[in-house]
Each structure stands twice: as structure tokens, then as C-alpha cells.
Amino acid sequence: EPEVTQTPSHQVTQMGQEVILRCVPISNHLYFYWYRQILGQKVEFLVSFYNNEISEKSEIFDDQFSVERPDGSNFTLKIRSTKLEDSAMYFCASSSGQGALQPQHFGDGTRLSIL
Amino acid sequence: GQSLEQPSEVTAVEGAIVQINCTYQTSGFYGLSWYQQHDGGAPTFLSYNGLDGLEETGRFSSFLSRSDSYGYLLLQELQMKDSASYFCAVRYGQNFVFGPGTRLSVLP
Numbered sequence: 001e002p003e004v005t006q007t008p009s010h011q012v013t014q015m016g017q018e019v020i021l022r023c024v025p026i027s028n029h030l031y032f033y034w035y036r037q038i039l040g041q042k043v044e045f046l047v048s049f050y051n052n053e054i055s056e057k058s059e060i061f062d063d064q065f066s067v068e069r070p071d072g073s074n075f076t077l078k079i080r081s082t083k084l085e086d087s088a089m090y091f092c093a094s095s096s097g098q099g100a101l102q103p104q105h106f107g108d109g110t111r112l113s114i115l
Numbered sequence: 116g117q118s119l120e121q122p123s124e125v126t127a128v129e130g131a132i133v134q135i136n137c138t139y140q141t142s143g144f145y146g147l148s149w150y151q152q153h154d155g156g157a158p159t160f161l162s163y164n165g166l167d168g169l170e171e172t173g174r175f176s177s178f179l180s181r182s183d184s185y186g187y188l189l190l191q192e193l194q195m196k197d198s199a200s201y202f203c204a205v206r207y208g209q210n211f212v213f214g215p216g217t218r219l220s221v222l223p
Contacts, residue, residue: 043213103160
């Protein structure tokens with residue numbers, strides 16, 4: 001069964017540095033998402049992406065964050081000037097359609113640790 | 116508003132039936148989804164309700180009442196592997212809001 005893959009599985013970065021989290025969505029999916037989950041807390045929506053542009057973003061997704069689909073397969077989340085509170089699990093997800101009926105398939109996540 | 120409420124924890128024994136409730140306060144509601152997440156794992160889609168009523172998928176069923184802004188996930192014939200966190204989620208446009216999650220512990 002096709003799956004969403006994320007790299008790296010764990011990223012350790014010094015505060016103030018930039019990080020890029022990478023995702024390869026399922027190949028025939030058109031909608032892409034990033035979520036954040038702080039340890040022990042709920043999954044928080046960051047951004048959705050369709051047709052090479054952001055569809056919607058949450059209040060969390062400020063100027064510190066950006067997303068890009070640099071080629072036909074990768075979908076990246078860049079975090080600039082990282083802060084301690086950016087430490088969390090970041091999940092990428094993709095879906096074939098827009099409706100809520102279309103399930104989102106999640107990757108295994110990247111654990112980001114800011115020191 | 117975009118607020119969802121779930122019980123924080125539920126405990127049950129193997130073979131039992133458990134119901135996890137979700138209430139929401141929304142505008143522009145597009146339906147209620149349920150996801151399962153094991154510790155250290157990724158959320159996995161379980162079910163979706165766009166209309167009122169019950170949707171059944173094997174041991175799991177999900178119910179929605181839009182007039183009451185309420186839904187639930189029903190898990191039957193509980194197994195140890197069902198121990199996980201369960202999140203309800205609502206879509207607003209392309210923005211998805213997850214509930215705080217319910218941690219289900221299944222005891223032998």
C-alpha cells in the first residue's frame with residue numbers, strides 16, 4: 001500500500017537555526033498538509049497546499065514557516081530562526097481529494113528537537 | 116468558533132464496548148472524522164460522517180447528530196491493540212481542527 005514518507009525521523013537543531021523537513025506524499029494525491037503535535041498534546045493543523053499554493057493556514061503558521069513543492073514528488077516545511085517551543089513532532093499528510101470524506105494519509109512524522 | 120471537546124481518558128476491558136464522545140462548536144461544518152494514534156505513531160483515518168446517522172466499519176462505528184453538534188466513536192469487541200488515542204476532527208474549508216484526543220486503555 002502506498003504511504004507518505006518523511007525524512008529525517010529525528011532532527012536536532014540549535015535554537016536560531018533553520019530546518020527543512022521533507023515529505024514525499026502518495027504519488028497520485030493532490031492535497032498536502034503539515035501538522036504539529038507537541039508531546040502529549042493534540043494534533044494541530046499548520047497548513048494545506050494544493051495546486052502549488054497554500055490553500056489555508058492556521059494562526060501557528062506565521063512568517064517563520066514556509067512550504068514548498070520543489071519538484072513533482074517532494075513537499076517541504078521550512079522553519080526559520082527556530083525557537084525552543086518549536087520542538088514537536090511534525091506530520092505530513094496527503095489526500096486524493098478535498099472533501100473530508102477523503103481520508104488524510106499521515107507520514108510517520110519528524111521529531112524536531114530544538115536545543 | 117472551532118472548539119472540539121472529548122473526554123481525556125477512557126478505560127475498558129477486553130471484549131467490552133466503549134463509546135468516545137465528541138462535541139463541537141463550529142460554523143461552516145463539513146463533517147466529522149475520527150483518527151486513531153498509537154503512542155509514537157502517526158494518526159490513522161478511521162471513519163467519516165458527513166450526514167446524520169451511523170456509519171459502520173467492522174468493529175468500529177461512528178455517529179453524528181448535526182442538530183446536537185455531537186458525534187461519537189463506538190468500538191466493539193475491544194482488543195488490547197485498540198489501546199491508543201482517538202481524535203475527532205472537523206474540516207473548515209481546507210483547515211482541519213483536531214480534538215484534544217481521548218486516550219483509551221484496554222485492560223485484560
